[in-house]
Amino acid sequence: GAATASAATCKTANLVIWLQNGNGNGTAGSVYYKLRLTNAGSAACTVTGFPQVTAVNLKGQTLGKAAKRETNLKASPVTIAPGNSASFQVRVVEAGNFPASQCHPTLAAGWRVVPPGGGGAKVVPFPFETCAKPTQSALGVGPVKKS
Numbered sequence: 001g002a003a004t005a006s007a008a009t010c011k012t013a014n015l016v017i018w019l020q021n022g023n024g025n026g027t028a029g030s031v032y033y034k035l036r037l038t039n040a041g042s043a044a045c046t047v048t049g050f051p052q053v054t055a056v057n058l059k060g061q062t063l064g065k066a067a068k069r070e071t072n073l074k075a076s077p078v079t080i081a082p083g084n085s086a087s088f089q090v091r092v093v094e095a096g097n098f099p100a101s102q103c104h105p106t107l108a109a110g111w112r113v114v115p116p117g118g119g120g121a122k123v124v125p126f127p128f129e130t131c132a133k134p135t136q137s138a139l140g141v142g143p144v145k146k147s
Helices: none
Strands: 015-019 025-027 030-039 045-047 052-056 078-080 085-093 105-114 122-131 139-141
Touching: 015 122, 030 078, 030 122, 052 122, 052 139, 078 085
Parallel strands: none
Antiparallel strands: 015 030, 025 030, 030 085, 045 078, 052 105, 085 139, 105 122
């Protein structure tokens, strides 16, 4: 059969990236937040895989290590029509779980998010405690999913 034309990769410039739930869902030692990617462009586009996520301070400087991919979760292409959204999960491990010397607990001002293939980053403002030490990751990220 003929291959159907798939929508182009979503450009970061056409996406609104926002936090859906500021309360998050807690488990022992971690809180999960749902972030959404809304297509504000004029054409459908596709996102596949894991966003890059880092914690940032008010100056936009990176705190700690980038989020680890939750590779137990499968990534598959998600097509987003104009005005519609997809979502992904960010896991914030409580900074208190780490020895202070390995973490340097610090209040972050948000997440810097680079959508897969999007070419560019946007900051999602949200204050949370994280590890500032460059060797310590206190974040996890899941793949983009239909929401």
